[in-house]
Amino acid sequence: MRKPILIANWKMNGSLQSNQALMVRLLPRLRLFRKTMDLAVCPPFPYLFQVRDLLGYTGIMLGAQNASSYVSGAYTGEVSATMLQEMGCRYVLVGHSERRALYGETSQDVSAKFRSVLGLGLIPVLCVGETLEERENNQTRTVIEQQIQAVIDEVGLASLARGVVAYEPVWAIGTGETATPEQVSLVHQDIRQFVARCAPEASGDISQELRVIYGGSVKPGNAFELFSLPDVDGGLIGGASLHADDFGTIAGALAEASGVLTGECETE
Numbered sequence: 001m002r003k004p005i006l007i008a009n010w011k012m013n014g015s016l017q018s019n020q021a022l023m024v025r026l027l028p029r030l031r032l033f034r035k036t037m038d039l040a041v042c043p044p045f046p047y048l049f050q051v052r053d054l055l056g057y058t059g060i061m062l063g064a065q066n067a068s069s070y071v072s073g074a075y076t077g078e079v080s081a082t083m084l085q086e087m088g089c090r091y092v093l094v095g096h097s098e099r100r101a102l103y104g105e106t107s108q109d110v111s112a113k114f115r116s117v118l119g120l121g122l123i124p125v126l127c128v129g130e131t132l133e134e135r136e137n138n139q140t141r142t143v144i145e146q147q148i149q150a151v152i153d154e155v156g157l158a159s160l161a162r163g164v165v166a167y168e169p170v171w172a173i174g175t176g177e178t179a180t181p182e183q184v185s186l187v188h189q190d191i192r193q194f195v196a197r198c199a200p201e202a203s204g205d206i207s208q209e210l211r212v213i214y215g216g217s218v219k220p221g222n223a224f225e226l227f228s229l230p231d232v233d234g235g236l237i238g239g240a241s242l243h244a245d246d247f248g249t250i251a252g253a254l255a256e257a258s259g260v261l262t263g264e265c266e267t268e
């Protein structure tokens, strides 16, 4: 069984003060779920240290929103995966659509990042997704398959499955427009089938092992329905992750949808 996973992507939001306030409200809400699902928070780089301290030994992991594919050197403004590892990061987002669209990251760049993150034993979260124009031109499947294929070409199929794939339709990010359960279901199924086709000899294993999560305007009101879809293993949450109550409710929806609600009551 694939372990559910929920990741907060704060994007370029926060301050020392607001991060502290958010985490103080959030941590008690996540405590119930920390053993039955993987939970991670990805703040902007300057706050990694602060959030690492706030997370302490809660079992909730630290993540980063990006990493350079280079180890060190004259790359002004970049941050290497080695540095992120040293900061205590466990997850690193690679290829977020905002990186691809606003900073010109190609699938080759993203694959190199995936490789460097994985090489350090961190878990890359490969973001894939189509623009509205691509969807309207019936290119959704082709675009996503190309984005995944580039990573398979770079690291191989088995290594892809050591990461997480996040399906984030570009048109649903930060727009309040969520993909319908049918749309999400179809793409997640396609991703798993594509991976299975890439490794016919090991199809059962790798495609079933790979965790595929959804992101794009996930809110307390739609999370349960989306997470109940059989091929959806969790979520990558932007806007709603900046509100402790919303993110806590979304974690609860994932626990309920995945059947991992424990009723566990911790007092520490």
Ligand code: 13P
Pocket (backbone or CB within 6 Å): 009, 096, 168, 172, 173, 174, 175, 176, 215, 216, 217, 218, 236, 237, 238, 239, 240
């Ligand atoms: P929103 O949840 O704000 O739509 O953002 C999704 C996202 O991009 C997470 O990486």
